[in-house]
Amino acid sequence: MKQNIDIYNSEMKNNPFSVPEDYFETSALKLKEKILSNSKNFDTPEDYFETNKLKLFETITSTESHSLSIPENYFETNKSHLIHSITNTSSNKNTKTRIILFAKYVSAAAIIVGIIWSIQLFKQDINHQPILQNDCKTIACLTKQDILSNENVLDEEIIEDNISDELIDSHFQNINSSQSTPDSNSSQKLNETF
Amino acid sequence: MLNDIEKNIISLFKNADTQNRALSLLIDTYQKKLYWQIRRIVISHDDADDALQNTFIKAWQNLNNFNENSSLFTWLYRIATNEALQILRKKAQEKNIRYDDISNYLSNTLKTDPYFKGDEIQKKFQEAILKLPEKQRIVFNMRYYEEMSYEEMAKILDTSEGALKASYHHAVKKIEEYLLNQIE
Numbered sequence: 001m002k003q004n005i006d007i008y009n010s011e012m013k014n015n016p017f018s019v020p021e022d023y024f025e026t027s028a029l030k031l032k033e034k035i036l037s038n039s040k041n042f043d044t045p046e047d048y049f050e051t052n053k054l055k056l057f058e059t060i061t062s063t064e065s066h067s068l069s070i071p072e073n074y075f076e077t078n079k080s081h082l083i084h085s086i087t088n089t090s091s092n093k094n095t096k097t098r099i100i101l102f103a104k105y106v107s108a109a110a111i112i113v114g115i116i117w118s119i120q121l122f123k124q125d126i127n128h129q130p131i132l133q134n135d136c137k138t139i140a141c142l143t144k145q146d147i148l149s150n151e152n153v154l155d156e157e158i159i160e161d162n163i164s165d166e167l168i169d170s171h172f173q174n175i176n177s178s179q180s181t182p183d184s185n186s187s188q189k190l191n192e193t194f
Numbered sequence: 195m196l197n198d199i200e201k202n203i204i205s206l207f208k209n210a211d212t213q214n215r216a217l218s219l220l221i222d223t224y225q226k227k228l229y230w231q232i233r234r235i236v237i238s239h240d241d242a243d244d245a246l247q248n249t250f251i252k253a254w255q256n257l258n259n260f261n262e263n264s265s266l267f268t269w270l271y272r273i274a275t276n277e278a279l280q281i282l283r284k285k286a287q288e289k290n291i292r293y294d295d296i297s298n299y300l301s302n303t304l305k306t307d308p309y310f311k312g313d314e315i316q317k318k319f320q321e322a323i324l325k326l327p328e329k330q331r332i333v334f335n336m337r338y339y340e341e342m343s344y345e346e347m348a349k350i351l352d353t354s355e356g357a358l359k360a361s362y363h364h365a366v367k368k369i370e371e372y373l374l375n376q377i378e
Contacts, residue, residue, distance in 0.1 A: 005315065005373045007338075007366065012319060015339065016312025017233055024229070028221050031247060035217060035254050 199223055200266040207257055221250060224267065227340075228274040234335040235278035237300045237324070239309045241285070245277040252277070264349070271350045275332060297324045322372035326365050333358055334365040 006012070196204065199219070206216035228249055233242040252273055260269060282300075286293045301321050304310055312320065323331055332351070336342045337358075344355040351358070 005319075005370070007319065007369060007373070012316070013338070014312075014316075015230070016310060016316040016320065017230075017239075017307075018309045018311045019229075019239060020309065023239075024226055027229075027243070027246070028218075028225055031221050031225070031250050032214075032217055034247060035251055036214070 195264075196262060196266060203266065204257075204260070204262060217254065220253070224270050225250075227267075228270060231271060231335070231340070232274050232278040234323075234339065235275070235332065236281050236285075237303045237320075238307060241281050242278075245274065245281045248277045248280075249274040268346065268349045272352075275350065279328070297326075300324045318373060318376050319369070322369040322376075323365075325372060326368060330361045330365040330368070333361040334369070337362050 203216050203219050203223070206212040206219065225246070229242060229246050232245045232249070233239065236242050236245060249270065253270055260266065282296055283293060285299065286296050289299060291299060301324050304317065304320055304324070310317070310320075323334060326334060329351075333347065336347050336350075337344075342350075344358050347353075347358050348355045
């Protein structure tokens with residue numbers, strides 16, 4: 001069965017903790033001693049700063065003379081070592097420079113050759129061979145009948161390109177000169193051209 | 195505001211020839227009050243002794259910086275509370291336990307404390323107090339055992355009186371509930 005406990009009961013309010021015998025008396029003395037000695041904790045020994053100055057000076061000078069020493073004949077041997085390293089480095093550098101320069105010239109030359117070759121190819125391409133009459137590699141040898149029957153596959157421009165201007169001119173001249181008597185030969189020629 | 199004893203301590207402290215007398219008066223006046231405040235927080239007598247020493251050492255070292263507009267007792271109480279909590283934090287670190295779980299460690303300390311003279315009910319009562327959150331525990335001890343006014347507690351803990359009243363109320367409720375469940 002559970003009980004109700006009144007925490008404000010005087011017995012409950014009694015301090016249940018205790019301290020060792022004469023704690024507060026001895027503790028007060030102990031505390032005073034500790035606090036007073038505590039304030040002297042940071043005292044220095046007599047003449048500390050005077051003697052320490054000398055000690056510090058000695059330590060620093062000895063450190064300077066010993067800890068930064070160099071091997072015997074260091075500077076003498078090191079001179080030649082340095083010169084050797086520097087010359088090696090510079091000769092290596094020269095070789096590298098030469099290779100790079102050579103590569104530059106080679107690529108420049110290759111570019112120039114390429115350009116010339118391209119121009120040449122372009123020229124070859126645009127140099128048309130003149131179309132000769134009866135040249136059966138072109139449409140020049142086609143008959144009028146052939147052209148009419150293949151009209152749908154022939155480009156108008158190709159036809160115009162392959163008509164001889166001279167023949168047309170002469171044809172029209174003939175027409176003009178012989179209005180009354182048409183020149184059957186020239187029309188026949190023109191027909192043949194087609 | 196300083197009372198007569200506090201004024202006396204401060205004036206003795208300001209004179210280099212009478213500083214030892216100031217120290218004696220300071221310790222004699224506040225030693226017991228501060229000890230019990232600390233002891234109720236740290237439970238162990240040895241820890242309380244350490245915290246008490248630290249409190250007086252700090253107070254003595256900083257007495258020249260003390261603002262005479264506030265009470266010396268309030269100032270010392272604040273140092274003592276902080277020192278006690280500092281000891282608990284160190285304990286938690288040493289024992290590798292979370293600070294929130296320190297109440298279990300303190301309950302065990304209470305069981306093995308040679309300087310605990312209470313009966314079984316008193317032990318349960320102390321266990322109930324140890325179960326409280328840190329602030330509620332400090333407030334409860336100050337009010338219940340020291341019968342300190344809320345005004346004075348507010349100055350020491352730098353909290354509003356309303357918050358302290360609420361903390362005390364919650365603390366009492368929790369303790370009663372714990373005891374009701376524990377004691378048959």
